[in-house]
């Protein structure tokens with residue numbers, strides 16, 4: 001049975017939720033499912049903006065039909081060709097054969113690559129700034145490549161200032177009845193999942209996000225309609241989510257404190273980081289966070305890294321080199337373009353190896369990172385000398401936290 005939500009008198013949410021999916025992109029754990037948003041606009045012409053993931057195809061087709069209430073569908077605007085949004089394009093074209101598809105050159109290329117057997121006869125290619133008038137409403141198209149795929153574009157509805165923002169401003173988690181950010185606890189209720197979504201999926205492309213934000217700075221945006229998560233329609237929440245994006249895309253921190261990320265097989269490295277955390281707390285450092293990286297999915301850890309000004313990496317030697325989960329975590333964070341951080345290191349060696357050198361190697365000769373303090377090397381277990389070395393590191397960290 002259909003389940004639609006009125007966004008405006010003439011705009012209807014035709015999306016849905018998947019609570020059975022455990023991981024988004026088969027990669028990122030979902031603790032509260034995922035929503036897929038799509039919208040029908042009823043004007044002199046009718047428009048569908050994007051489709052949804054195949055997991056909710058049946059509901060989606062019912063929703064579109066219900067929203068149209070017997071009318072035909074004139075246009076499908078394809079903002080993003082990722083399968084979680086384009087999986088039902090064929091079904092839509094089959095159900096509404098006179099429909100015209102709207103996208104850019106890359107949209108068309110990807111469309112024919114994903115669906116090689118299907119003939120898309122009515123495809124309109126649009127460019128930056130072109131408009132489509134559908135009655136009293138007009139959609140203006142903005143090309144926003146690499147936010148986060150090359151074909152991504154957004155539509156700005158001119159008369160009321162509605163931004164159909166593709167994956168930008170999206171979030172993990174389902175829509176539980178409340179479709180609008182002002183109907184949930186915002187930002188507390190969603191911001192952590194919005195950040196984890198941004199950092200892991202869009203985070204690499206900060207410069208492209210900043211370009212898109214610059215384009216929108218002159219627009220009067222009254223509503224943001226993303227492809228996942230809540231719709232933003234109050235000036236306060238729009239301001240907050242735009243500011244959050246500006247911050248995340250600029251690789252700025254919002255917590256001036258230490259995030260301590262450790263790996264430990266037998267508890268000795270863990271013992272050292274707990275001592276360091278206590279020493280830092282004694283020196284007045286607040287909001288310190290310590291994570292066992294073997295126990296927490298990297299998507300959460302990398303989203304945390306985005307937030308903190310100072311990162312401490314602590315890991316043992318393992319078969320002559322860095323404990324591989326730490327190695328993988330650092331590499332993935334750097335691939336996502338993590339930068340502008342102060343970094344410190346702790347390693348653990350029983351007979352020796354490259355763990356410390358490898359960790360440091362990822363950050364040295366890179367102006368986007370600065371090392372704080374002398375690295376601490378634990379000789380298997382924490383000894384008096386280690387406690388002193390940790391105290392010296394705590395001194396340098398707290399000095400750096402107060403100085404910068």
Ligand SMILES: Cc1cc2nc3c(=O)[nH]c(=O)nc-3n(C[C@H](O)[C@H](O)[C@H](O)COP(=O)(O)O)c2cc1C
Nearest residue numbers: 264265266267268269316317319320349350351352
């Ligand atoms: C499979 C395995 C490989 C290890 N390889 C090294 C190594 O290459 N060099 C070294 O100094 N210690 C090595 N160790 C010993 C660890 O350094 C030591 O067990 C660990 O660092 C103690 O810290 P933890 O209690 O935090 O795990 C290895 C330990 C294991 C279990």
